Amino acid sequence: MMEEKYAPHAIEKKWQQYWEEHDTFKREIDTAKPKSYVLEMFPYPSGNLHMGHVRNYSIGDVVARFRTMRGFNVLHPMGFDSFGMPAENAAIEHGIPPKKWTLENIENMTRQLKQLGLSYDWNREAITCKPDYYKWTEWFFELFYKRGLAVKKNSSVNWCDHCNTVLANEQVEDGKCWRCKHEVHKKQLSQWFFKITDYADELLKDLEKIPGWPERVKVMQENWIGRSEGLEFSFDVPALNEKLPVYTTRPDTIQGVTFVVVPPEHPIVEKMLQGNPREAELREFCDKVRNTSDIERTSSTSEKLGMYTGFDCVHPLTGHKVQIWITNYVLFDYGTGAVMGVPTHDSRDWQFATKYNIPKILVIQPKDKELKLEDMTDAYEEDGIMVNSGKFDGMTNIEAMSAVSDEIERIGAGKRRVNYRLRDWLISRQRYWGAPIPIIYCPNCGEVLVPEEDLPVLLPEDVKFDAGAKSPLATSESFLHCKCPKCGADATRETDTMDTFLCSSWYFLRYTDPKNDKAPFAKEANAYWGPVDQYIGGIEHAILHLLYSRFFLKVLRDAGMVDYDEPFTNLLTQGMVIKDGAKMSKSLGNVVSPEEILEKYGADTARLFILFAAPPERELDWSDSGVEGSFRFINRVWRIIWHYKDVVAQKVTSYDAAGLDEADKELRRALNASIKKVTEDVEQRFNFNTAISSLMELVNAMYAYKDGKQEYNAGLVYETVKDLLLLLAPFVPHVTEELWHGVIDENTSVHDQSWPAYDEAALKVDNVEIVLQINGKVRGRLVVPSEASREELEKVALADERIKSLIGDGTVRKIIAVPGRLVNIVVK
RNA sequence: GCCGCUGUGGCGGAAUUGGCAGACGCACUUGACUCAAAAUCAAGCGCCUUUGCGGGCGUGCCGGUUCGACUCCGGCCAGCGGCACCA
Numbered sequence: 063m064m065e066e067k068y069a070p071h072a073i074e075k076k077w078q079q080y081w082e083e084h085d086t087f088k089r090e091i092d093t094a095k096p097k098s099y100v101l102e103m104f105p106y107p108s109g110n111l112h113m114g115h116v117r118n119y120s121i122g123d124v125v126a127r128f129r130t131m132r133g134f135n136v137l138h139p140m141g142f143d144s145f146g147m148p149a150e151n152a153a154i155e156h157g158i159p160p161k162k163w164t165l166e167n168i169e170n171m172t173r174q175l176k177q178l179g180l181s182y183d184w185n186r187e188a189i190t191c192k193p194d195y196y197k198w199t200e201w202f203f204e205l206f207y208k209r210g211l212a213v214k215k216n217s218s219v220n221w222c223d224h225c226n227t228v229l230a231n232e233q234v235e236d237g238k239c240w241r242c243k244h245e246v247h248k249k250q251l252s253q254w255f256f257k258i259t260d261y262a263d264e265l266l267k268d269l270e271k272i273p274g275w276p277e278r279v280k281v282m283q284e285n286w287i288g289r290s291e292g293l294e295f296s297f298d299v300p301a302l303n304e305k306l307p308v309y310t311t312r313p314d315t316i317q318g319v320t321f322v323v324v325p326p327e328h329p330i331v332e333k334m335l336q337g338n339p340r341e342a343e344l345r346e347f348c349d350k351v352r353n354t355s356d357i358e359r360t361s362s363t364s365e366k367l368g369m370y371t372g373f374d375c376v377h378p379l380t381g382h383k384v385q386i387w388i389t390n391y392v393l394f395d396y397g398t399g400a401v402m403g404v405p406t407h408d409s410r411d412w413q414f415a416t417k418y419n420i421p422k423i424l425v426i427q428p429k430d431k432e433l434k435l436e437d438m439t440d441a442y443e444e445d446g447i448m449v450n451s452g453k454f455d456g457m458t459n460i461e462a463m464s465a466v467s468d469e470i471e472r473i474g475a476g477k478r479r480v481n482y483r484l485r486d487w488l489i490s491r492q493r494y495w496g497a498p499i500p501i502i503y504c505p506n507c508g509e510v511l512v513p514e515e516d517l518p519v520l521l522p523e524d525v526k527f528d529a530g531a532k533s534p535l536a537t538s539e540s541f542l543h544c545k546c547p548k549c550g551a552d553a554t555r556e557t558d559t560m561d562t563f564l565c566s567s568w569y570f571l572r573y574t575d576p577k578n579d580k581a582p583f584a585k586e587a588n589a590y591w592g593p594v595d596q597y598i599g600g601i602e603h604a605i606l607h608l609l610y611s612r613f614f615l616k617v618l619r620d621a622g623m624v625d626y627d628e629p630f631t632n633l634l635t636q637g638m639v640i641k642d643g644a645k646m647s648k649s650l651g652n653v654v655s656p657e658e659i660l661e662k663y664g665a666d667t668a669r670l671f672i673l674f675a676a677p678p679e680r681e682l683d684w685s686d687s688g689v690e691g692s693f694r695f696i697n698r699v700w701r702i703i704w705h706y707k708d709v710v711a712q713k714v715t716s717y718d719a720a721g722l723d724e725a726d727k728e729l730r731r732a733l734n735a736s737i738k739k740v741t742e743d744v745e746q747r748f749n750f751n752t753a754i755s756s757l758m759e760l761v762n763a764m765y766a767y768k769d770g771k772q773e774y775n776a777g778l779v780y781e782t783v784k785d786l787l788l789l790l791a792p793f794v795p796h797v798t799e800e801l802w803h804g805v806i807d808e809n810t811s812v813h814d815q816s817w818p819a820y821d822e823a824a825l826k827v828d829n830v831e832i833v834l835q836i837n838g839k840v841r842g843r844l845v846v847p848s849e850a851s852r853e854e855l856e857k858v859a860l861a862d863e864r865i866k867s868l869i870g871d872g873t874v875r876k877i878i879a880v881p882g883r884l885v886n887i888v889v890k
Numbered sequence: 891g892c893c894g895c896u897g898u899g900g901c902g903g904a905a906u907u908g909g910c911a912g913a914c915g916c917a918c919u920u921g922a923c924u925c926a927a928a929a930u931c932a933a934g935c936g937c938c939u940u941u942g943c944g945g946g947c948g949u950g951c952c953g954g955u956u957c958g959a960c961u962c963c964g965g966c967c968a969g970c971g972g973c974a975c976c977a
Contacts, residue, residue: 281893
């Protein structure tokens with residue numbers, strides 16, 4: 063039944079069809095089995111899979127298939143993150159409707175995914191741009207709205223001129239749009255936000271609850287959230303009868319304050335400008351600062367500029383007058399948007415004060431030397447002892463931090479406060495291809511939610527895509543106009559859509575109950591499957607998707623929909639696929655398309671190479687001859703099994719372990735060592751590369767056995783062939799299925815079998831080669847019984863002729879014997 | 891500037907608890923098979939030195955701990971990635 067030669071294409075097509083017909087990967091809740099939820103980040107349907115996808119999904123597939131064979135009920139779904147700009151650009155540039163473009167791409171990519179032989183339960187597919195999915199995205203918006211977590215507010219937001227839309231903070235990289243790489247600038251607009259900052263503290267704290275995440279991802283999230291503890295207090299501005307609040311993490315330096323700085327955006331600026339004798343000059347300066355690009359303005363290397371406003375405020379502790387300056391180096395949207403200036407203990411303030419000749423007061427002295435103001439060239443930012451600080455003098459600055467905070471709180475000038483770098487998540491987009499925001503604006507009732515029974519608000523198709531800076535949805539008359547659900551008056555719809563990252567913040571929950579039309583998912587279904595046990599994807603989502611999803615889940619938990627705190631228990635971030643030292647890209651011309659590899663070698667070779675070439679977290683260097691090597695290995699497996707097929711056909715399924723000869727024992731040892739290695743590498747470490755190399759060693763042992771034997775032990779050969787196929791099955795699912803049917807059992811699937819167990823006793827060898835060292839240098843080798851004791855080892859080592867002559871008349875000071883490994887003789 | 895990761899043969903990588911550095915594969919060399927080539931099978935393959943046996947050196951660099959260090963400690967260097975005027 064099996065062919066003599068390995069023909070990947072026919073085999074792969076055949077078994078893909080077989081799995082589909084037999085629903086091999088369909089999964090239902092089964093409380094009798096432990097569950098495991100294995101998930102790979104779903105793709106954006108750009109049209110074609112790239113090698114990064116192949117790597118991501120090959121890793122996930124091995125884990126899913128392995129865990130299935132280990133007895134888990136494995137949930138392994140796939141879908142498409144299918145809203146977003148590229149579909150809309152296709153419409154603008156080529157006149158293709160976004161829906162058509164997207165669905166065709168999904169079709170093509172689904173075909174490619176199926177060609178890879180991935181063990182997905184396609185019955186659970188989730189496609190975010192389909193109404194049966196985005197209905198629930200809209201529903202979640204309403205849930206957040208009702209919980210006070212979705213709010214429309216006017217603020218300074220990131221705007222991309224190229225994409226004609228606003229962007230979330232997380233979507234601005236290096237001052238540029240994450241998607242089109244054009245420069246982003248700030249705009250004052252009224253937009254919808256999700257209040258992720260309400261969860262800032264928990265998002266930070268709960269990183270402790272996910273030890274299964276890579277440290278670096280957690281560090282990135284920690285930095286992004288940017289928690290800091292400090293003091294917020296106010297300076298009185300008598301001339302305006304106002305208070306000017308500032309935030310500091312260094313309350314200990316408060317007596318060193320010699321100025322206060324505000325950015326042009328600060329509301330107090332306008333009050334100081336009106337009627338100011340230098341109004342024109344100051345306004346010109348403010349405009350100049352406002353017009354510098356954000357990247358330039360927020361770069362720490364930019365020159366610090368400022369102008370004195372002519373206004374002073376009063377220091378809350380000393381009562382001294384302090385000048386108020388307008389500058390370019392304060393961020394309006396962090397803290398209170400105003401900062402106290404301490405030139406002696408903050409490097410930025412030092413630069414500023416030096417440039418404008420503002421006085422400096424030293425308030426901290428280092429413990430080991432004495433600083434003199436006139437000798438200093440920069441601020442002293444380290445710890446020390448308080449000076450020039452009245453009653454705080456003599457304290458360490460650490461003590462002064464709390465003493466000053468206490469004092470400020472006592473006199474009622476301010477309070478301790480925690481601040482975050484994290485900003486609220488801007489979720490509205492002035493784009494067409496996204497889930498509509500289910501809000502209606504009524505002249506009488508204001509903002510009104512679309513009633514739940516009217517969801518989904520469907521995307522209209524009669525729109526103009528090149529509407530410029532307003533949402534294309536505003537160009538559809540049929541969409542725009544509606545009746546107020548509360549009072550029936552003529553009303554209009556919100557024309558912005560939601561950020562696609564919102565759609566992808568809950569898709570892993572939908573997979574647990576994908577066909578539900580009463581709710582986004584049933585609590586019971588999710589209680590069985592959730593949370594995701596193993597999540598696999600690219601590091602580029604370290605902040606964006608992985609932070610939003612964590613936030614989403616916490617809100618759903620508070621709403622009683624789920625009973626756990628974190629969506630992804632374990633996370634594996636796979637490295638990039640590179641070639642010739644660089645990321646594969648069209649412009650470099652080093653792209654290898656999965657389709658050409660599949661055509662030339664088939665899916666099994668592509669999968670095997672990608673898993674063998676590097677450990678999953680590291681970069682993978684694509685090598686054409688390496689692929690060739692993987693193909694060769696599969697052929698080698700094929701030939702050795704072809705060679706043994708008649709022995710296997712005898713179906714001798716047992717043998718007497720006590721009656722084995724040396725060659726038999728060696729093969730049996732290789733088999734059991736390989737089972738152990740592959741099991742541990744896949745289960746505990748995801749070291750697929752070393753798992754595969756041990757399988758290569760096993761195959762090499764099968765070749766050695768072939769040449770070293772007159773008569774095969776049929777039982778041992780049967781066991782070896784069978785177990786080899788089982789061990790290989792998660793990596794190369796098609797060829798193992800073919801061989802399984804061909805030589806082991808034509809009536810069952812290799813993928814329905816249990817993972818093989820190893821026999822510890824079979825790993826033992828009778829004799830081992832140990833190393834003889836003198837002063838740590840290898841000076842000889844000796845074969846000894848493997849259970850030889852320390853004393854015996856010492857004895858045989860000292861009896862060795864070569865060792866004896868090398869010791870000569872030196873004195874043996876010490877002998878270290880490690881059974882099974884070495885004897886080290888220390889000679890003087 | 892701050893934080894993180896990575897440095898091992900010609901190349902990808904292995905060494906899981908401090909115990910033979912270089913598993914496995916790629917490339918290369920040789921042999922068998924062949925009229926020949928490819929494929930396959932078998933053997934060799936860190937560097938220097940030696941006819942050979944052997945000897946010396948070797949995991950980015952410098953030092954330390956140890957009988958013994960790719961592995962632990964201290965100090966550097968290089969490359970990559972993230973954050974970056976967050977007060």
